[in-house]
Amino acid sequence: MENSGEAFDAIVVGAGVMGSSTAYHLSKRGYKVLLLDQFDFLHHRGSSHGESRTLRATYPEPYYAAMVKESVILWEQAQSEIGYKVYFSTPQLDFGPSDGTSLRSVIDNCGPNSVPHRILDAHQLLDEFPARINMPESWVAVVSEIGGVVKPTKAVSMFQTLAVKNGAVLRDNMEVREIERDDVRGGVLVSTANGERFSGKKCVVAAGAWMKKLVERVTGIEIPITPLETCVMYWRIKEGHEAEFDIGGGFPTFASYGEPYIYGTPSLEFPGLIKIPVHGGHPCDPDKRKWVTRPGPTVLEPLKEWIRGRFGDRVGASDPVMAESCMYSMTPDEDFVIDFLGGDLGKDVVVAGGFSGHGFKMAPAVGRILADLVISGEAKGVDLKHFELRRFEGNPKGNVKHFGDQVAFSAAFLN
Numbered sequence: 417m418e419n420s421g422e423a424f425d426a427i428v429v430g431a432g433v434m435g436s437s438t439a440y441h442l443s444k445r446g447y448k449v450l451l452l453d454q455f456d457f458l459h460h461r462g463s464s465h466g467e468s469r470t471l472r473a474t475y476p477e478p479y480y481a482a483m484v485k486e487s488v489i490l491w492e493q494a495q496s497e498i499g500y501k502v503y504f505s506t507p508q509l510d511f512g513p514s515d516g517t518s519l520r521s522v523i524d525n526c527g528p529n530s531v532p533h534r535i536l537d538a539h540q541l542l543d544e545f546p547a548r549i550n551m552p553e554s555w556v557a558v559v560s561e562i563g564g565v566v567k568p569t570k571a572v573s574m575f576q577t578l579a580v581k582n583g584a585v586l587r588d589n590m591e592v593r594e595i596e597r598d599d600v601r602g603g604v605l606v607s608t609a610n611g612e613r614f615s616g617k618k619c620v621v622a623a624g625a626w627m628k629k630l631v632e633r634v635t636g637i638e639i640p641i642t643p644l645e646t647c648v649m650y651w652r653i654k655e656g657h658e659a660e661f662d663i664g665g666g667f668p669t670f671a672s673y674g675e676p677y678i679y680g681t682p683s684l685e686f687p688g689l690i691k692i693p694v695h696g697g698h699p700c701d702p703d704k705r706k707w708v709t710r711p712g713p714t715v716l717e718p719l720k721e722w723i724r725g726r727f728g729d730r731v732g733a734s735d736p737v738m739a740e741s742c743m744y745s746m747t748p749d750e751d752f753v754i755d756f757l758g759g760d761l762g763k764d765v766v767v768a769g770g771f772s773g774h775g776f777k778m779a780p781a782v783g784r785i786l787a788d789l790v791i792s793g794e795a796k797g798v799d800l801k802h803f804e805l806r807r808f809e810g811n812p813k814g815n816v817k818h819f820g821d822q823v824a825f826s827a828a829f830l831n
């Protein structure tokens with residue numbers, strides 16, 4: 417195996433949004449960084465590609481809002497460094513049955529987390545946005561000003577470009593096969609399938625849906641991260657109503673709690689279309705995907721009914737007009753994994769994965785946290801206890817929650 421000869425302060429494995437953000441933060445602080453990906457940069461085979469991701473600070477868990485708020489500042493900072501926008505602000509609407517435990521927790525967390533919000537009933541919601549949104553009388557809505565859309569492929573490209581400007585080295589088509597202790601120089605040796613080997617003082621592994629496979633191969637340690645194949649679907653807005661659903665007119669990003677959990681973004685990337693998918697998927701092998709672009713009728717029919725119920729005849733609910741396959745990386749409790757890998761590699765390898773279908777918005781804060789862990793061994797201003805690997809020791813479900821799962825996780829997604 418050929419050693420590239422170059423030694424890095426940090427090697428980041430995985431150039432999705434988390435790895436790219438980490439490379440950006442480390443390089444900005446003067447660290448010599450190598451960012452590797454197994455496929456072409458900006459590929460569509462992982463989780464960070466496409467046209468829109470929701471940003472919201474409304475969470476049933478109390479510990480994400482601070483990371484979202486930090487990320488808003490960091491998104492804006494990175495945008496001003498690159499000179500173009502990747503984050504487009506608009507309000508966030510969360511709504512659903514008023515007795516739902518997840519939505520109740522969302523509302524309860526707003527005050528303590530200083531998330532500005534207003535609670536609306538069905539009548540007030542009708543008049544809130546240019547597009548009239550219907551909800552049953554038994555539902556409740558919460559509108560927050562911290563919301564919006566992040567453009568994923570463009571954002572990953574932004575972090576990579578800024579990292580290069582800061583001196584980072586980026587190499588794609590480099591599948592990492594081994595990460596081992598460097599007994600000579602200290603730190604780690606990272607080897608790729610095509611026979612190259614790099615040395616780094618530290619390593620960050622942000623391998624998305626491949627995390628479990630890679631870490632198990634390298635160390636034998638099993639991280640409970642399950643890849644889930646999902647798809648986003650776009651629906652046609654009826655002629656004459658397009659402006660009502662446009663982000664420019666203030667249409668919100670939204671999450672509808674209950675069965676099924678449905679989310680969506682305003683019309684932005686494709687004029688005349690609105691993105692409305694179901695928050696769920698079916699377990700998959702990331703290397704042998706089915707490339708599902710629409711769920712089966714047990715998921716699709718309730719979604720169509722939901723669209724008719726909320727938007728009447730202003731959005732065509734007969735069939736989605738466009739769809740794209742994507743993967744979530746699920747942990748059993750839907751909380752992230754951000755920790756030192758431990759074992760033989762101790763604190764020299766940091767793992768960041770299991771973003772469970774809701775990580776994109778927080779990529780700037782996650783990158784900052786990972787850079788802190790690499791540089792000083794601890795992350796400033798954030799308590800990482802909910803993200804530690806040891807929460808699964810003797811407790812496969814992980815963090816205890818008093819509300820239900822957010823993501824529908826089942827083979828039935830296809831039926």
Ligand SMILES: Cc1cc2nc3c(=O)[nH]c(=O)nc-3n(C[C@H](O)[C@H](O)[C@H](O)COP(=O)(O)OP(=O)(O)OC[C@H]3O[C@@H](n4cnc5c(N)ncnc54)[C@H](O)[C@@H]3O)c2cc1C
Nearest residue numbers: 430432434454462463464470592624742771774775776777
């Ligand atoms: C349809 C969909 C909708 C979503 N909506 C939202 C949303 O609205 N809001 C939100 O905040 N989040 C959302 N998410 C979640 C968010 O997109 C993910 O949490 C985030 O993109 C995860 O990024 P990542 O860098 O961890 O993984 P990835 O983007 O998958 O990156 C991992 C990278 O590691 C590389 N890799 C893996 N193994 C190796 C190896 N051995 N060697 C080298 N490279 C390797 C892969 O090729 C890949 O490029 C959504 C996700 C999906 C799929």
